[in-house]
Amino acid sequence: MKKETSDSSYHTSVLLHESIDGLAIKPNGIYVDATFGGGGHSKEILKQLVEDAKLFGFDQDEDAAKNAQDDNRFTLVQANFSELKRFLRMHNALPVDGILADLGVSSWQFDTAERGFSYRFDGPLDMRMNRLAEKTAADVLNEYSAEQLQKIFSEYGEVRNSKTLANAIVGSRTQKQFETIADLLSVCEANQTGEKHKYLAQVFQAIRIEVNDELGALKILLEQSVEVLASGGRLAVITFHSLEDRLVKNYMKHGSFGDEPVKDFFGNIERKFKVITKKPIEASEKEQKENSRSRSAKLRVAEKI
Numbered sequence: 001m002k003k004e005t006s007d008s009s010y011h012t013s014v015l016l017h018e019s020i021d022g023l024a025i026k027p028n029g030i031y032v033d034a035t036f037g038g039g040g041h042s043k044e045i046l047k048q049l050v051e052d053a054k055l056f057g058f059d060q061d062e063d064a065a066k067n068a069q070d071d072n073r074f075t076l077v078q079a080n081f082s083e084l085k086r087f088l089r090m091h092n093a094l095p096v097d098g099i100l101a102d103l104g105v106s107s108w109q110f111d112t113a114e115r116g117f118s119y120r121f122d123g124p125l126d127m128r129m130n131r132l133a134e135k136t137a138a139d140v141l142n143e144y145s146a147e148q149l150q151k152i153f154s155e156y157g158e159v160r161n162s163k164t165l166a167n168a169i170v171g172s173r174t175q176k177q178f179e180t181i182a183d184l185l186s187v188c189e190a191n192q193t194g195e196k197h198k199y200l201a202q203v204f205q206a207i208r209i210e211v212n213d214e215l216g217a218l219k220i221l222l223e224q225s226v227e228v229l230a231s232g233g234r235l236a237v238i239t240f241h242s243l244e245d246r247l248v249k250n251y252m253k254h255g256s257f258g259d260e261p262v263k264d265f266f267g268n269i270e271r272k273f274k275v276i277t278k279k280p281i282e283a284s285e286k287e288q289k290e291n292s293r294s295r296s297a298k299l300r301v302a303e304k305i
């Protein structure tokens, strides 16, 4: 029984063919789509798999379950991809032949006002991909110290006046706690520097990364990918901002997150991956025109040694 569904109104897949080509799929292999979302990448992977092959789709958002493929080869795992190894072991699916991760939020999450990801709509200050998680965007704004807020605005959003904004947030919440997007917008608008949309995008990105511990989860995914991939297995990762891209690039190249390779006692570099994409693959002009989200996408592919 193979009813393949993927809902393009939920999300339009970015770098679809480039990322699937990067996986160099073995038709009878075991594959992981670490960020199932609307299921567009999964659908393409399934097209290349034979009857007894397997695909595991991970997504921490319960809304993604409505896109689950009705296909005997497919298993949806509603969990954070930082739990990759545990779930694959539980499903007796180790080692795997390829892992794809298409990071960040889906258009569905971004465009649904009550999820609180976008400054374009009013709604609750939520921003959790997993709605069972404890920490919301409102919690970050109401509970973090000015120093903590400044750090996330500066590191995760490259907000130029991160200190001013952090202090304004701490001042504002003594009058009224943050609850809605409108509450945050009024503080941002009073303190913004530069172009309004760019400023808001930076502030919202920073809070979202913090709420979902996106960089922490990515680091764990990268480390676990080495443990769960078979030798010759492929890892393909699509990132949307420089912080993610740097982690992926360094890990694929050096087997560590820093800019320098880690050497053993004898000075040898212990490589974990062979890098397949010397430079990241970006969306074609046509794709960038048709899907503005693809403009910041970068695909990197590596092969487990």
Ligand SMILES: C[S@@+](CC[C@H](N)C(=O)[O-])C[C@H]1O[C@@H](n2cnc3c(N)ncnc32)[C@H](O)[C@@H]1O
Binding pocket: 011, 012, 013, 014, 034, 035, 036, 037, 038, 039, 040, 041, 042, 058, 059, 060, 061, 064, 079, 080, 081, 082, 102, 103, 104, 105, 106, 107, 129, 217, 218
């Ligand atoms: C960009 S969308 C993926 C879209 C998908 N590739 C497609 O073609 O429809 C990212 C998805 O990954 C999920 N996600 C992001 N980080 C995650 C994590 N750490 N663990 C599990 N799912 C995650 C989000 O909930 C979202 O649904």
